[in-house]
Amino acid sequence: MDSWNRCKAVLLLLACVLLTACGGSGGTEGRANADSDDGTIAGLLAAPITEAQAVRFLWKSSFGPTTESIARLRQLGYARFVDEQLAMPAGVYSDYMLGYIAPTNVAAVEPREAYCAQFPTETMTACTYWAYWTNSGPSTNFFKSALTDSDQLRLRVAWALSQILVVSNSLLPKEAYGMRLYQQMLRDQAFGNYKTLLERVSKSPLMGAYLNLDSSHKDAPNQNYARELLQLFSVGAFARNPDGTFKLGANGNRVENYTQEQVRDFSRALTGWRANQRWVRDMEPFGDAHDSGSKVLLNGASIPAGTSASQAMSLVLTNVTQHPSTAPNISRQLIQFLVTSHPSPAYVARVSRVFSSTGGDLRLVTRAILLDTEALNPPEQNGKLIEPVLFLTGLLRSVGFVSDGYALDQAASAMGQRPFAAPSVFNYYSPEFELPLSSRKLKAPQFALLGFQSTSAKSQWLNTLIYSDAIPAHSLMPKALATGTRLLWPDAWLDLAGSNPMGLVAMLDTRLTGGTLSANVKQYIATRVQTISGSSSSQKIERLRLAVFLIFSSPQFLVR
Template sequence: MDRIIRLGGALLLTTLLAACGGGGGGGSSGGSGAGGSSGGAASSAGAAAASSSSKPGASVPAPAPLAAGEAAPSEADAVRFLTQASFGPTVRDLAVVRGSGFRNWLVAQMMAAGDNYSAYSTAVHTTGLKDFCAEYGAFPSEYYRKNCWQEYYSAEPLSREFYVSALSGADQLRQRVALALGQIFVVSNSEVSGTYGLRDYHQMLLDQSFGNVRELLGAVSRNPAMADYLNLVNNEKAAPNENFARELMQLFSIGLCELTADGRLAGGSCRPTYDNNIVREVAFALTGWTYPAGGVSAWGSSGWKNPTYYRGQLLAVPAQHDTAERSLPGGGKLGGGHTPAQAMDAVLNALFQHPNIAPFIGKQLIQHLVTSNPSPAYVGRVSQAFASGTAFGIGSGQRGDMKAIIAAILLDSEARGDSKSATDYGRLREPAQFIAGLLRAMNTSSDGAGFYYWWGEEFGQAIFNANSVFNFYPPDFPLAGTSLVGPAFAIENPNSTLARYNLSNRMLYWNGLAAGGFPGASGSTADISSWLPLADNASSLVSEIERLLVTGGLPADIRSGIVDAVAAWPVSSTSSSWRTERVRTAFYLILASPEYQVQR
């Protein structure tokens, strides 16, 4: 055991000191009951356990098989692909991808019916009570009365559902893309109080994940939770708040500086895409919107302003809309005499046609799915897919087609390949991806609880509760001592690194997470039983787990140390516990390695 502790500590130190390309910034992860690679003994031993049951509601057709004579993807690249396009490989999914090919898998995922999150109660905004938690008398049970704020106002119930979907949802690609979109188009529980509103916003992102960027901009801009979060709602024509107008341009569409199609600064320096006058012009153009009908306030309505209500889309109030001629981003003009809807469409159309939007949004999606430092050529190819609406035969041919953009990102030569040895390639697994991947790798049965208030806070990423509209971390966070960026490293520190180890330890050695007190709680329990038959041979056990979890394999010295630590548990003829300890050790140390912490 001392050997294992020493090795784990060495890996932790290596992880903390490593840069994005050569190692990660995290610590340990969990053990897997999911099974080993797609071949060998682990495949047959773990295949059944690895087949995580799909969450009800998500329906994905079986992908078409490889064409006759078409080569199957390599095992390493299939693992890399599933790491990018899902919340982590499983034996079953690996076999499906290798039997269908990357493109066919994407097409099937894009045809998925998709997941529908629970329709959380709107009672917080429809009872007419000043203090809902104190006065609302129709709670379904005593639990909900005592935990009113958590269950009706916070993102905690939605976080539970998010992790269940990430763990067992069949629509993995949609879930992964929606997470990325939610970190670009941020709405946060830090300002928006209403579980149903946060749910409806995330559901909108899920529904728009394979749509069109223009439609996405419209859905985001008319969403009442976003309008509340960034002060678009109830803006009077005489004195509009500029917050949404500014962030719509800075964060949601074109960014601060003029860009070339490949994402580089036009002219080699920052030339502003807009000035404060344009912010004012857009703010005036977006006046005259209030909440949808349905909300009730203890103080009644305030003239034209509806009470807070997050279900549906914003309601236009023409009398409160500024109708003057206004300048648009990119140099166009909005003629006078327009309606609120006409003005919003004009603003969004101008942003959608702006040359910056393709590289600005495309590069961030690459960073969330594939690598933190994509080459300009990679960004340029994704921008071309944005403009043409098609990539690799996927897409409608319409500008801004999300299917084409995603295909361009995931099928690009810079994303695919057996080996990625460049030191600037890869991305640190952000906490939400790390947690979900850990659960999938361990074949965990989970109710999704515990990853918001406790573990989410420990990791620095309580999902749906970003600290600001700038997300949990910025896309340009610099890696000290390098010219690289490592976005997720912004929330990685010794404490959050140790949290990765602690969660792994909890799942492997302390029976997971206990069930909480909410109705239907089951906790989170890992199942590593399918790996036990492989424990006789320490080297083979490590190899099978390594194939599934570490694309490109472990360095020889780290792998040798892990094999030695696994073999340190002696074979016993009187007890079977040595098998369990070998599997635990193998998973704990492999998932602790920088090669796992950094997605490559």
């Protein structure tokens, strides 16, 4: 089937979904409430896990299900599986910079050209390109880790944190090695304490450059970082109840969390920090640049005169992390990134309570998010649109693959979500984005990326990956790492494609979507697959390719 006919098949599939109103929750195979004795958390955790349930859970807790992760989850159960992932040490991002920024090389990072010049010509060129001059380096490293590393849950949380505590190559181009160090820090701290994480973020030389905290001086305090620390990294612009809903004043309007005068005092409290070695070490206090006067913080707290830069930063971070709006604000966003775009207030309240009672222990917060009844037994219309990054990794991990990560970097860029390259500190989309024309005002942040260009790019990449033998590597990637990207079709899938088209679609529905396709969509796909006749190996793989292409193009797959 040529690309034009595949396009027509997708359009007919969309019509099938819309005309039969089958785009809600899709199929019901393996739903938790059908398999457990009750809907309580104890019942959900005690019930055996079906393959479909395992697949759906792994779309929330990893970068896509694999044969091995499905088996492991079903063997351990939800709680033990999550605990195993939480106990796993942080992996290290694949280093396409060939170790150029390893700790032993700290002194050699600058000047960059002199350092790269010590290598043979081919390696020197790759060093200069991947370590310094391209935004593809950190993104490619990320995809390689997301596809293959074992600390999947940690990496998913780190990816979520990178979209809350944003630094971006879009405004810091040609500094790939600094971005890699920042994202590795988020990965290392993903299950730590939130205040400790904010301290590492605040002292990061990359963040210092991105939001102008580096060299902010008492004579002219820069307010950029202070404002985003308050608005985006902690309390939020408006006060929230413990369940994440906005507090309203007597006039019915939202209550502001801080004033412009307080922003100025926060910026004064954070003066006096400078990066002594570009990107590599945390910023340190310098000279007498810190404003040591008294400052007013939130909720009546203050910093007395004479406080040092280090003491002032600690007091600032304690003030914002203990503020009652921070727990629901951060908890709600983490739920949105992992489980559902539109969590119920009760769900947010349960997770927020864990955040508050543990002082921001992200390990326990993550556990609370994933082992909640709304994660294990979600109500209708409680999913989210799969973001481009997860779409890319999930496809490869679900099927089987060889990849060096570069093709995914290019695809994500075309779809509007290249990792670590958000257009601004406000990320790729707002957590408050709502579905247009929705009378229920459903939050759906990932839909902000959905447009003609991103949808077209997704379809083109899907077509290229599924119907090409391989997508080549970048010409400057070190040859030992340059595998390109291709799918590895399982033999059992090919056997089904040759003998049982309906059985093939049913198996793929379970394996790829977790049983979310409705009966008529499965029938439609099976009918299209059967239009490819013959029993040769090439015809088997064509049938399999078409089935996978249509499933990954289905709204019932994309909205989970």
